[in-house]
Amino acid sequence: MEKTLKRMATMQRMQTTGLNLFYKKGYYNTSVDDILKELSLSKGAFYYHFDSKEDFFIQIIEQLVVRKVYSMLIEPIEGHENTLELITNCFEDALETAVHNELDYGFLLNNFINEFNGRNPEIMKHLNEILRIWEVTLVSAIQRGKFNGHIDRHVDAEGVAVYLMSSFIGIRTLMVETAPSARKYRFMSQLRQYFKSIEAKSENQPNNTSY
Amino acid sequence: MEKTLKRMATMQRMQTTGLNLFYKKGYYNTSVDDILKELSLSKGAFYYHFDSKEDFFIQIIEQLVVRKVYSMLIEPIEGHENTLELITNCFEDALETAVHNELDYGFLLNNFINEFNGRNPEIMKHLNEILRIWEVTLVSAIQRGKFNGHIDRHVDAEGVAVYLMSSFIGIRTLMVETAPSARKYRFMSQLRQYFKSIEAKSENQPNNTSY
DNA sequence: CACGCTACCAACCATTTGGTCTGTTTTTTA
């Protein structure tokens, strides 16, 4: 049964360095030969494992990009503690990782979305799906927060989610070339300011009583 | 003296359709021939007027992109009225334009920045300069607001500016493929919510008395 | 009207691109 073991190993190697190069130089600006050169592999190997460059990239999205986004932005906010604190810490961690990343080219998802927008519907389908999951996760986190009494009952969960996604996408772009650490700090301060404005008013205590 | 009139006319034609195509398909994914075909011009014409594709694009930035950003995001917030209202209206208008644009590929600046980030320092210099001007304009607008008593004295002008830029860049990406109108509406609602949290407390009336 | 200069044409070039194809090595299976 494990005859596919070597196959999977080389496929993963290809996908890993493929993603790195696509992230660094962009999809259209990275040739298949570029990836192969870095791996000391031949064209034959590549087209033995993948149908085309596009097929290759879609598999990268499904295998690697999805997981990165999950571990970075989805799972950290799925807990049942104070929602706003979870999101704050999640963003803080994600941005801190970016600061310490020597070679940062911005938010993976944002870069690819911008590259394929209106150009490759097939790939956009996959990228939009990831965005959708992120949005759903945020919305339900906010709603949990409202239910738990941490967030004001009147806030629009969808609105907050869109606003959070927007600001995150944007700050990742702004952090690439100019003062990433300072910008991260300023961003987080304002995020906390914003969160204060949607918190449940202090007189309404969290209704932990309902448990 | 006006013997250069025809020259400038064709150069502008080239730049206009060039920008449209670069915006639509991306810089690296648009060939010089693509632009020439749309104009029914030849290679000779192009390289008679411009040194290279890169030189061509830099001139486009200086001639067209800068002006678009100015009229869209800079000038509308340079007035002396209530700053937060100015910014709100400015964003509202900019996003509304995007909603009604049949073929919207996102925020021009964001698309190009993502494409050239860490790849073409020469072009990034120009794009970062535009961002810098936008930031400076926002910061001084916030400071005017603090001075005029519309904005709380304790807010960090730099922080607000970065936060505003982030969210704007991000929402433009999110508005491209999915429910632009709804997302714009939600975004604007949350922006107003955020602005309320940095407004001067109502007990401190705007110090129009100082005039 | 001839001269010269601007603005443009179009064939051409070297290189790179995604992809194919034939063959060789390596591994599994009988």
Next chain:
DNA sequence: TAAAAAACAGACCAAATGGTTGGTAGCGTG
């Protein structure tokens, strides 16, 4: 251990790319 299948090598191809070059309409000026 031999045959069969899997994994890979690398030469090859057509199309596309940014850029070059020699030539030529058209037009203002002497």
